[in-house]
Amino acid sequence: VLGKALASLALLMIAMLLSLIYPLLIAPYAQIAWSEIAVVFLGYYLLDAAMVSVGVLLSSLCTNQITAAILTLGVNVLMYLSEHYIVPQAGTSAYLHPVSVILSFLPSSSRLGDFANGIISLSDIVYFAAFIALMLFLTDRAMEKRRHAKGGFLMKKKSMPYGVYHLLTCVLAVVMAVLAVLVSQRAEEKWYLKLDVSPSGVTNLSDYPLSRLHALDEDVLLYPVYTSGYDSTVRDLVTETLNKMSAECAHVRVETIDPVTQPQRIAALSGDAGSIENGTVFITNQDATRIIRLSPEEFLFSRTVLGEEYTIYCGEAQLIGAIGRACTDNPVGVYFLTGHGELTQADCSLLALQLRSNGFEVHSGEIARIAPAATDILLLLSPRSDLTGDEAQTLAAFLDNGGRVLVACGADTPLSRLTQLQAVCSLYGLGFQSGWVVESAAESDRYVDAPEYLSPVVAADYEITGRVLLPRASALITPALRPGVTVTPLLTTSDRAVLHPDASGNALDSQTGDVSGQFLLGAMAKKSSGTALSLLASSDMLRDSAAISGASVLDASDNLALLTDLVTDMADIDQTASLDAGVKRLPAQRITFDSESSRQRVTILALTLIPGVLLLTMAVVLLKRRRL
Numbered sequence: 001v002l003g004k005a006l007a008s009l010a011l012l013m014i015a016m017l018l019s020l021i022y023p024l025l026i027a028p029y030a031q032i033a034w035s036e037i038a039v040v041f042l043g044y045y046l047l048d049a050a051m052v053s054v055g056v057l058l059s060s061l062c063t064n065q066i067t068a069a070i071l072t073l074g075v076n077v078l079m080y081l082s083e084h085y086i087v088p089q090a091g092t093s094a095y096l097h098p099v100s101v102i103l104s105f106l107p108s109s110s111r112l113g114d115f116a117n118g119i120i121s122l123s124d125i126v127y128f129a130a131f132i133a134l135m136l137f138l139t140d141r142a143m144e145k146r147r148h149a150k151g152g153f154l155m156k157k158k159s160m161p162y163g164v165y166h167l168l169t170c171v172l173a174v175v176m177a178v179l180a181v182l183v184s185q186r187a188e189e190k191w192y193l194k195l196d197v198s199p200s201g202v203t204n205l206s207d208y209p210l211s212r213l214h215a216l217d218e219d220v221l222l223y224p225v226y227t228s229g230y231d232s233t234v235r236d237l238v239t240e241t242l243n244k245m246s247a248e249c250a251h252v253r254v255e256t257i258d259p260v261t262q263p264q265r266i267a268a269l270s271g272d273a274g275s276i277e278n279g280t281v282f283i284t285n286q287d288a289t290r291i292i293r294l295s296p297e298e299f300l301f302s303r304t305v306l307g308e309e310y311t312i313y314c315g316e317a318q319l320i321g322a323i324g325r326a327c328t329d330n331p332v333g334v335y336f337l338t339g340h341g342e343l344t345q346a347d348c349s350l351l352a353l354q355l356r357s358n359g360f361e362v363h364s365g366e367i368a369r370i371a372p373a374a375t376d377i378l379l380l381l382s383p384r385s386d387l388t389g390d391e392a393q394t395l396a397a398f399l400d401n402g403g404r405v406l407v408a409c410g411a412d413t414p415l416s417r418l419t420q421l422q423a424v425c426s427l428y429g430l431g432f433q434s435g436w437v438v439e440s441a442a443e444s445d446r447y448v449d450a451p452e453y454l455s456p457v458v459a460a461d462y463e464i465t466g467r468v469l470l471p472r473a474s475a476l477i478t479p480a481l482r483p484g485v486t487v488t489p490l491l492t493t494s495d496r497a498v499l500h501p502d503a504s505g506n507a508l509d510s511q512t513g514d515v516s517g518q519f520l521l522g523a524m525a526k527k528s529s530g531t532a533l534s535l536l537a538s539s540d541m542l543r544d545s546a547a548i549s550g551a552s553v554l555d556a557s558d559n560l561a562l563l564t565d566l567v568t569d570m571a572d573i574d575q576t577a578s579l580d581a582g583v584k585r586l587p588a589q590r591i592t593f594d595s596e597s598s599r600q601r602v603t604i605l606a607l608t609l610i611p612g613v614l615l616l617t618m619a620v621v622l623l624k625r626r627r628l
Contacts, residue, residue, distance in 0.1 A: 005056050035118060050135070057136075120194065138173065191247055205248060216252070220285060241319060317357035347381075376403070377406060381408045407533070428525035437475050437499050439498075455467045461569075491520070541557075
């Protein structure tokens, strides 16, 4: 039995190894995630090995090998598709159905979910090993029974009847296999015994979320909402993240809610069970006095940089930020001001996500229609039109009462039209100067790729390890200071930078009225009452779509880290984290070749040459067998 099984598994391995020709063929022309391919290969090999073991068992039960082959094909197809047999009905759970329970122990395509995401799961490995071992053991029992029927096996006279002995050993083997699977699943749930080897480590928790989880001193409850039988990629990712958080921290408890069978619980959390989408996650503190709701759209978003679109999984950042907000009585709010053509949350989605992951509540609204607390922060990013007189008075009053405001205007911002905004800034000794700041070509360490992409000197108070990029920057000015106001420089150019009065044209061309020297690109004005007004001389440093040399400005810099440090400094919060701690880029669903000729070459080899060589080899083998 073992010899037949090993021979079958070896033949299966050879057949599957042939499939690696295709990634090897593509590797010279595109980036291949070999670790993920290896895990997927392992998953499919284990599934196929389980099916081979079923075939070995059926062949031992049949006297005709053709019958065994047909039965093996039919049973394996049914097992592979078994996850589709039971369709959940409204108000019921398919997984409580007896047939569904039995089918859940059979190998099917649903067992490949973790492998497809580059995750090695202990429970899956134990499951396939137990199933294969069980099939081979039953095969051995079947062969032994056949030998006993022919008189080749003798029992002692006083021993139990052979039929009873045979049945008991088979039942014991099944029970042991089931127990092994259940114990491994329980151990995996408790200690999260999974290994994510994908290049982006989608389900691995980063240091910052781990530190936040370990610092929790009260229970947090997370309720993902899914109807029975619902499945999606987002659910798989979010579930893995939630399970890992629960395994890392005893204060984190996860409980899935079915809105069909548990509408009263949904109503208690949201007040309206009918409007809840599959994939919504509710986060509450121990007393349920604060409830945070995350919609499924908040866990994934797409970005396009220079024509390349890729998907970002931000579940880790969203969840750790929501946990922080749920455990805080009065979380600081950040408002993206609207109504003047400013950059919105959609334009700065990475910044908004970064702020949420650090425990801020992010909102949008017009200045006349919001009611921020004195501890909240207002973001006014590259407005295209000026404030009205009433809005300027409201903003000035907000600052006088201890409020915090961040204003960003670049070289493309129509500063000459923003007289009211400039007047408010001047009350705290700051303002914007029209023009376009470029670096001297001799100061190569103060710009990136081109002189208009400034890489300024960052104040020592901000521990930024990488570079900060300011595309198309204007300059700041510091008129007479208001008594009691302290202005701290944040970003400065070299002392050989140039301010062009006209923001159009070539950055290296001289213009009439050029001014040379060191320019201020970022500053913060503070009062002892808590008031903080920060100005940044570039709006593109915040924008998702801003690009440099084929990469996003935000991806190629530490701008987000600087902005988060700046906002947390204004809010008098100590703990901050990089967005890298909670955002993972998902693997591309298609391979991008470096050129069209490479794609055509690989297509010809994959679709014609390789199949042709295999067919020719088969023909040669068949001809030789006929001659023999």
